[in-house]
Amino acid sequence: MGKRLSVAVQGFHPSSFLSEETARLRELVQDKKVISAVSGGVDSTVATLVAREALGDRLLPIMIDTGFLRAGEPERVKERLAISPTLLKVRLVHASGRFLASVKDEKTAEEKRKKFRETFYQVLKEEAQKEGCEYILQGTIAPDWIETQGGIKTQHNILEQVGIDPASTYGFKIIEPLAELYKDQVRMLGRHLNLPSELSERQPFPGPGLLVRCIGTVTKEKIRVLKEATRIVETSLAPFNYEQYFAAVIENRFAKDPSLKAISEAASEALGLLKSEVHVEVFEDRVTGVKGDQRCYGLLAGVKLSEESRETYGWLHDRLRQLQTGIVEKFPDITRVALLVKERRGGGPLSTLVRAVSTRDFMTAAVSPVPWKILKDIGQQVLKEDNVSRVYYDITPKPPGTVEFE
Amino acid sequence: MTKIPVVYVKGQYNHLIVRNLKELGVESKLLPPSVSLEQLESMNPDALVMGGGPQSVRSPDHLTGELADAARLIRQVKLPMLCICVTHQLLATAFGGATEAARKPEFGPVEISVIDEGQILEGLGPSFTAWESHNDEVVKPPEGFRVIAKSSSCSVEAMRHEHRDVFGVQFHPEVSHTTKGVDLFKNFLHVVREHQRR
Numbered sequence: 001m002g003k004r005l006s007v008a009v010q011g012f013h014p015s016s017f018l019s020e021e022t023a024r025l026r027e028l029v030q031d032k033k034v035i036s037a038v039s040g041g042v043d044s045t046v047a048t049l050v051a052r053e054a055l056g057d058r059l060l061p062i063m064i065d066t067g068f069l070r071a072g073e074p075e076r077v078k079e080r081l082a083i084s085p086t087l088l089k090v091r092l093v094h095a096s097g098r099f100l101a102s103v104k105d106e107k108t109a110e111e112k113r114k115k116f117r118e119t120f121y122q123v124l125k126e127e128a129q130k131e132g133c134e135y136i137l138q139g140t141i142a143p144d145w146i147e148t149q150g151g152i153k154t155q156h157n158i159l160e161q162v163g164i165d166p167a168s169t170y171g172f173k174i175i176e177p178l179a180e181l182y183k184d185q186v187r188m189l190g191r192h193l194n195l196p197s198e199l200s201e202r203q204p205f206p207g208p209g210l211l212v213r214c215i216g217t218v219t220k221e222k223i224r225v226l227k228e229a230t231r232i233v234e235t236s237l238a239p240f241n242y243e244q245y246f247a248a249v250i251e252n253r254f255a256k257d258p259s260l261k262a263i264s265e266a267a268s269e270a271l272g273l274l275k276s277e278v279h280v281e282v283f284e285d286r287v288t289g290v291k292g293d294q295r296c297y298g299l300l301a302g303v304k305l306s307e308e309s310r311e312t313y314g315w316l317h318d319r320l321r322q323l324q325t326g327i328v329e330k331f332p333d334i335t336r337v338a339l340l341v342k343e344r345r346g347g348g349p350l351s352t353l354v355r356a357v358s359t360r361d362f363m364t365a366a367v368s369p370v371p372w373k374i375l376k377d378i379g380q381q382v383l384k385e386d387n388v389s390r391v392y393y394d395i396t397p398k399p400p401g402t403v404e405f406e
Numbered sequence: 407m408t409k410i411p412v413v414y415v416k417g418q419y420n421h422l423i424v425r426n427l428k429e430l431g432v433e434s435k436l437l438p439p440s441v442s443l444e445q446l447e448s449m450n451p452d453a454l455v456m457g458g459g460p461q462s463v464r465s466p467d468h469l470t471g472e473l474a475d476a477a478r479l480i481r482q483v484k485l486p487m488l489c490i491c492v493t494h495q496l497l498a499t500a501f502g503g504a505t506e507a508a509r510k511p512e513f514g515p516v517e518i519s520v521i522d523e524g525q526i527l528e529g530l531g532p533s534f535t536a537w538e539s540h541n542d543e544v545v546k547p548p549e550g551f552r553v554i555a556k557s558s559s560c561s562v563e564a565m566r567h568e569h570r571d572v573f574g575v576q577f578h579p580e581v582s583h584t585t586k587g588v589d590l591f592k593n594f595l596h597v598v599r600e601h602q603r604r
Contacts (some may be wrong), residue, residue, distance in 0.1 A: 011428030142421055150418050150460065182425065283476035291513055292459040292541040293417045293492070321515070329510045329559075332541075363422055364537050366515070399539040400513035 002262045004011040012185050013037055014192035021177050022054035029135060034063045034175065035128055036137040037157075039088055040077030042202050043139030043178060046190045048088060050177045051137050060131055060134050061088050066116075066207035067096025070234075071227045078179045095123050102212060103218050109288050109297065109406035112218070120156050125170045125301025133172065140176040141186060142360050152295045153288055153402065156207035184238040204362065206402075212253040212406040214247040216285035222249050222350065225385055229352045232381045237356055242368040245356040247382075248405045252349050252389065253284040255299065261344050263331060267303055271319060277306040280327075282334070283351075287405045289335030290392060290398065298335030301327055301352070302392055305340070314339070315370035320395045321367070338392035338399045342379030347389025352382045356404055365398040407525060408540035408598060411449065413456045413479060415472040420457030422580040423490070426591050430518060432519045439475035443482055453571075454483055455600045458491030458578065462542055464506060466499040486571035487599050488526070491540060494574035498565070501548035508543040511515070511561035518563050518577060522554040526573050526593045535564075538582040543576065571597050 036051060038061045040043040042163055052059050060080070065074040074092055081088040086155065102119045106112045124136055140157045148158040159174065166174050178186055183204070190200035210230070214222050229247035236244040238358045260282060268278040281302045291295040305313055313319055324337040338353055354375060356368035372395065379391035394401070412423045414436040437446075446454075461473050462563035469477055476493055480500045489497040516538045520531035544562040545554055555564035556577075565577045573594070579587030583596040 011431075013426065123585075143418075146418050146421055150416055152418065159598075193451070290539065291419070291511070292539050293458055294541075328513060332511075361422070364514075364578075364581040364583045365420060366583060397514040397539075 009085070012181075012188070014189045016054065018050060018192070021050055025051055025054035025108045025175065025177065029058070031058070032135065032241055033058045033060060033131060034135040035124065035131060035133045037124060038063050038072065038077070039139075039205065040079065040081065040202075041139070042183075042195075042200060042203055043186055044191055045081065045086065045139070045195065045199055045315050046186050046193065047139035047177050049086065049193050050189075051175070051196075052088075058137050059137070061090045062118065062127055062135070063090050064093045064095055066099045066120075066209060066211075067146070068099065068211040070205070070230055072212070079280065080199070081261060085196070086199070093123060093127060093179060095119070098123070100218070100220075107217050107285075109212065110154055112406065113156065114226070115207060116211055117154060117156045117212075120168070120207070121159070121170050125172065126263065128172045132276070134167075135175050136172050137175045137177070139178055141178050142180060142182050144181065146363075150295075151405075152290050152292065168369075175370060178286070182363075184360050195217040206404055213246060213249040215248060215287060215405050217251075219292070221387065222360050223248055225350055225387055228385060229382050229388070232355055233376055236374060236378050236381075237370065238354070240354045240368070241270055241372070243359050243362075244365075244367070248353040248355065250283055250285055250353065251299070252351055252352050255282040255284050257282060263301060263327060263334070266326050266330050268322055270311060270323045271309075273305070273309055277309050279304045287336050288398075289400045290402055291332075291335070291400045296334050296335050296400065300336045300338060301334050302390075303337060303339050310340070310348065311372075313347060314341070314375065317367070317369040324395045324397075328396075336394060338394045338396075341375045341391045343390040343392050344381060344383050345389075347383065348385070348387030349392040350388045352388050353392045355392050355403070355405075357398070358388050359398075359403070362403060365403050367395055367397055407421070407431070408453075408595065409433045409451045410598070411435055411438050411446075411451050411457055412456060413437050413441075413476060413493070413590075415457050415459035415476055416459070417458035417460065419489065419580050420459075423457055426580050426588060428489045428590045430588075430591055430595060432595065434580045439472045439479060441479075446479075448482070450562055451485060452602060453486040453594070454479070454490045454497075455491035456480070456487065456496075458493065458539075460566040461492060463492060463495045463499050464542060477570055479596065486594070486601050487573070488571075488594050490580070491576060491578060494531045494576050495542055495544055497572070498544040498551075498562070498602055500549055501550065503544060503548035504546040505542050505549070508541060508560065512538040512543045512557070512559055514538070515583065516557050516559070516577065518555050518557055520555050522552065524596055526575075526590055527554055527564065528593045528596075529587050529589055536587070537581050538577045538580070538599045540576060544574075571601050578587070
């Protein structure tokens with residue numbers, strides 16, 4: 001935690017940023033009203049507070065319930081932001097039915113993200129019309145536009161930077177006070193604005209939410225299982241101070257590729273184990289990664305070690321890193337590698353993945369070394385869900401993975 | 407104030423280079439590689455950093471878009487220059503070296519062995535961990551360049567010109583997981599200031 005309490009470095013001073021940005025906002029907006037799209041996350045909360053300094057009551061915060069938020073989240077965020085020191089009166093807009101309908105026939109990550117973005121801005125457009133607002137304020141930060149512009153993934157809040165003009169498409173203009181900042185600078189600004197640490201240090205949650213952790217086709221049942229797994233993983237890993245930790249869900253459908261044997265061999269070689277002790281399966285649904293600055297919508301390899309080896313290697317994070325490198329450097333189509341933690345034979349059609357990463361700015365991310373015992377405890381709890389038969393631990397850094405799965 | 411623009415070739419980390427330089431007290435911003443020599447000169451920069459990007463330089467005669475422009479800058483600009491990742495490969499091919507598909511592409515943490523400390527790798531030896539993300543690699547450095555670092559998978563992790571202040575690194579000193587990356591930028595600034603004195 002020490003590194004987070006860093007002093008202001010050269011190049012970014014919260015107080016001068018605040019005075020320059022509020023002056024710019026006053027000049028830009030004049031006496032008009034602005035809708036602010038909040039999620040409860042640090043970016044949109046800080047962006048909203050910066051704008052309120054400049055605009056006061058002319059700023060109207062709303063939160064869209066997309067249906068892909070965590071259990072109880074919309075109400076919790078509304079209550080939390082209403083009290084001191086934020087004192088934001090957030091209006092909830094319920095749109096979960098519309099969002100689910102818009103993505104239900106999509107399978108691939110980018111299509112899901114684009115449908116989500118479209119619905120997101122349609123809802124905002126209607127709200128802006130209702131309120132007579134010309135401007136929408138959002139908490140976009142540097143990695144959002146960098147990744148969208150670079151074609152790594154479509155972030156839901158990026159339009160102008162990829163050539164979509166919001167004024168002609170949706171009838172409003174967009175304000176992004178934090179667009180040049182990174183997460184750690186936003187947190188620094190949040191602390192400067194006296195945000196309590198539960199808000200300023202809150203772990204990131206993607207705009208499309210659980211949608212991008214529900215790998216492949218979206219169903220109500222997958223989302224339900226994912227909400228429960230998310231609760232278990234967040235509760236179990238909260239004490240560890242990882243920058244981000246969460247669950248994902250994927251269907252147990254596997255590729256029937258002839259190179260599978262070679263992948264298993266590469267895995268056993270990387271670990272120095274007998275071939276009979278290592279078994280690799282490759283999931284059919286693809287996951288997002290980034291290799292050589294290019295988006296790589298690749299395959300996820302699930303590695304199963306014999307029970308005894310698993311007990312040893314589960315603790316050896318350097319060896320797991322070698323396992324991941326040994327597979328990814330030899331098979332260009334494989335983006336991510338996960339280690340089987342626990343399974344229940346004859347169980348349901350879904351697998352759950354546990355992801356935990358350490359990072360400063362989310363541009364690169366290291367795999368957090370979650371203690372094997374904790375992973376097994378999580379596995380035990382998640383496997384109580386009838387529809388889940390396996391629990392994996394994602395051992396892929398960014399690059400070649402990304403933090404989220406889609 | 408020292409001025410070092412960063413040439414943006416669409417890599418994800420280019421903007422982080424600007425951040426690193428600003429934190430070291432340098433005036434910096436992203437520039438498109440299509441910037442003309444006159445425009446560049448009118449800004450009166452002290453050096454140039456070229457970022458990474460998603461393109462491939464394997465066919466040096468058929469470079470497109472940003473890389474064609476970046477190659478022009480590499481050939482024409484006579485300032486101190488630091489080229490990172492794809493522009494390190496471009497630096498090699500622009501001066502007659504060779505870049506090919508890597509036998510073992512590197513993603514994430516890699517152990518870098520320093521061959522020649524001094525200048526940009528001062529104080530980084532004998533080895534350090536850097537983060538990488540590349541499918542191609544320099545297989546033959548150009549004449550007049552010296553290889554100053556390697557890894558177990560890649561033989562040209564860093565190189566420098568024998569007489570000019572021009573450097574190429576395959577790894578990414580600008581990402582926070584390359585913990586000694588900031589030392590490399592400090593060393594580069596030292597080179598830039600020495601250059602100004604001459």
